[in-house]
Amino acid sequence: xxxxxxxxxxxxxxxxxxxxxxxxxxxxxxxxxxxxxxxxxxxxxxxxxxxxxxxxxxxxxxxxxxxxxxxxxxxxxxxxxxxxxxxxxxxxxxxxxxxxxxxxxxxxxxxxxxxxxxxxxxxxxxxxxxxxxxxxxxxxxxxxxxxxxxxxxxxxxxxxxxxxxxxxxxxxxxxxxxxxxxxxx
Numbered sequence: 001x002x003x004x005x006x007x008x009x010x011x012x013x014x015x016x017x018x019x020x021x022x023x024x025x026x027x028x029x030x031x032x033x034x035x036x037x038x039x040x041x042x043x044x045x046x047x048x049x050x051x052x053x054x055x056x057x058x059x060x061x062x063x064x065x066x067x068x069x070x071x072x073x074x075x076x077x078x079x080x081x082x083x084x085x086x087x088x089x090x091x092x093x094x095x096x097x098x099x100x101x102x103x104x105x106x107x108x109x110x111x112x113x114x115x116x117x118x119x120x121x122x123x124x125x126x127x128x129x130x131x132x133x134x135x136x137x138x139x140x141x142x143x144x145x146x147x148x149x150x151x152x153x154x155x156x157x158x159x160x161x162x163x164x165x166x167x168x169x170x171x172x173x174x175x176x177x178x179x180x181x182x183x184x185x
Contacts, residue, residue, distance in 0.1 A: 001025075001045040004033070008046075008079065009104035009122045012086060013039045013095040021094055028104050030124020039095045043073075043081070050075040061147060072144035073099070074151035082144040084120070085131040098128070102141040102148075110134050142176050 009026040016022040016036065023035040023042050035042060047054045052075050061071040074080040081099040089096050106121040111129060118130045118137050130137055149172050 001042055002049055005046060005049050005079075008081075008101055010098055010100045010128070011039045011042050011046075011081070012098040012128060014087075015090070026104075026122050026124075026126060028101075028123055030122075030126070032124070032126065039097070039099065043099060046081075047073075047075060050079075064147075064150065065143060070097075070140060072140070072147040074147045077148075077152045077155055080144045080148040080151070082140050084137060084140060086128055088131070096131075100141075102144040105141065108134055108137050108141070138180060142173070142180075145176060146172060 004025050004027060007027045007029060009028050010024075012024040012026065014022055014024050014034075016034070020036070021038045023037060023039045025033045025035055025042070027033070044054065047057075052073075054073065057073050057075075058071055061073070062068055065071060070083050072080050072082045079101060082102055083097040083099050085096050086098040087096055100120065104123060106123060108130075109119050109121070110133075111117040111119040116131075116133050118132060118134045120128045120130050120137065122128065132140070
């Protein structure tokens with residue numbers, strides 16, 4: 001995982017040839033690397049590399065965003081991972097969520113499988129199905145951008161609570177929304 005931490009596009013669960021849970025690691029260069037371990041294992045390993053306590057990060061994000069599931073995880077000033085459901089579980093403990101780096105996503109579009117589905121395009125022309133609507137994906141990616149900026153702000157100003165940056169975050173959200181509306185989203 002260490003060699004991918006600076007060029008990560010996504011961690012995507014899949015079933016390997018034995019039917020076991022495994023991970024496809026997508027990079028910003030468009031390469032894909034299979035890993036026999038689960039997405040959960042890879043996510044924990046990545047968090048350790050960045051010295052991030054995932055439970056504390058989730059709790060912090062939950063308190064800020066006021067929802068519990070699918071929270072963005074800022075790992076460094078350059079990387080936030082946003083969980084999006086990309087498959088249906090076949091058995092118990094099968095991970096359904098992929099973790100995407102919003103900065104690496106090329107585009108999001110509705111898929112041909114109805115309005116409640118979308119597709120995510122990553123570098124290297126890798127098109128991944130998503131079980132969420134385009135609107136939900138865009139909201140989650142927007143929340144990821146907010147979480148990343150909030151994380152950067154806290155790191156720039158140690159000792160100052162993140163809530164002091166509410167005005168900055170409001171302006172960021174306004175500009176993101178304006179940009180999405182201009183793009184026809």
